[in-house]
Amino acid sequence: MAPTRRWRAAAAAPVAALSLILAACGGGSDSADESGSKATGIFADAPVAESLPEGSTMAEIKERGELVVAAALDAPLLSQQNPTDPDEVEGFDITLAKLLATYIIGEPKVKIVPPASQTREAMLQNETVDVVFNTYTITEERAQQIQFAGPYFLSGLAIAVPKGNPEGIDSIDDLAGKQVIVGANTPAVDYVKEEVPDAELVTFDTDPQAIQALAQGRGVAYVQDYLLLATDAATNDDIELATGALTAEPYGIGLPPNDPDFKTFVNEWLTKIQEEGQWAQAFEDSIGEVTGQDAPDAPEIGSVPGS
Structure with a gap:
């Protein structure tokens, strides 16, 4: 099911970043605490990259110690902030972002910057964020401005x-x-x-x-x-x-332009979590909790124009 990487987010363009050291996932997954203790739940056995090329985007993120993510704070099942605990954001999109952070850093540490739909490309182009997880539909027009990994989900x-x-x-x-x-x-x-x-x-x-x-x-x-x-x-x-899905639209992970190594790296990570079960668990802990659906087959990476 699918449209845009993200539009449910805040309307005012990049607001001051909400810095979150997060590990919780929907469906009751546990988290690493501020002392850096080992994450449990979905993150406990999540894959971690064995090595990162020196000078790469991935190495820079690991050195920084957090993945900077454009993601909504008001998208139920995808990326929603707990009104009683602003440091808790849960859903399918943000769980995937934390899994990517785990793959790069070894811990699910992310910093969330809420985007508006019209600012996502600019945020990637000017390196305000590392990635966009924001129901960002892959299109050839957008792919001329930024890169997409995936697709990681299909909507409509x-x-x-x-x-x-x-x-x-x-x-x-x-x-x-x-x-x-x-x-x-x-x-x-x-x-x-x-x-x-x-x-x-x-x-x-x-x-x-x-x-x-x-x-x-x-x-x-x-x-x-x-x-x-x-x-x-x-x-x-x-x-x-009034209707079910009328179209088929692919969600992609927005990435900065002109960094093919980062795109290859993220696609390799996406393949790993699909094969090892974290992708399915992230779905079942969020979307599946409400719809009652088992995780569908993950879409084929690189299967749509612009991906």
Whole structure:
């Protein structure tokens, strides 16, 4: 299931970084404490790179002691901050980020910088962050500006509507001539324009803003990633899903441009956690907890244009 690397994040562009020495994973995994004691749970047996080339991006990250990650703080099941404990962020995306940190550093230490969807490429180009885990859909256009590892997950666009579906919407064709809510700089923008060119788009910078607008009737429907909409509907009684996934879109890990060695390294790590079971456990501890689904087959790395 799938769109953009990330748009649910904070709307204001790179806010001061939220520095988190995190190891907890969704589903009750344990964490390393501040004294650096050995991580347990999903991280206990996670792979760690045997050696890092001198002068490489990976070696620089290890020397720094933390992986700087652009990730949301408000994306349920993917990367969500605990409102009662700001140092606790859980979900599928952030667990994968911590697994990558473990592979590089030996510990799941990450520093989270919340992105806005329109700032992700810039954050990688100017080296504000090392990687982006932010439902970042791989596209050839984006791949001209940055690199993608993966894909690491497949999602797709779906339609959410106000509770009760007052307009009776059950397909994209039903949105013709109507006001439709979309996220700024997400795949939904082009998709709605192509499928129903006479629809009137109403854009918002963050997912919470879009959900609020939908509940208030400022659009008849909201087109966004199926997984994100499913979690929204599970936590908001004012909206519901009108369709399943209508498209197939690949999430990738955003990487800085012009560093092919780093891309190769991250893809090798992704292969390892798929083969050794951490990828599946990360899914089952987060998305699977809510959907009741077993982990699907991981998408083939390099299988889509731009990856």
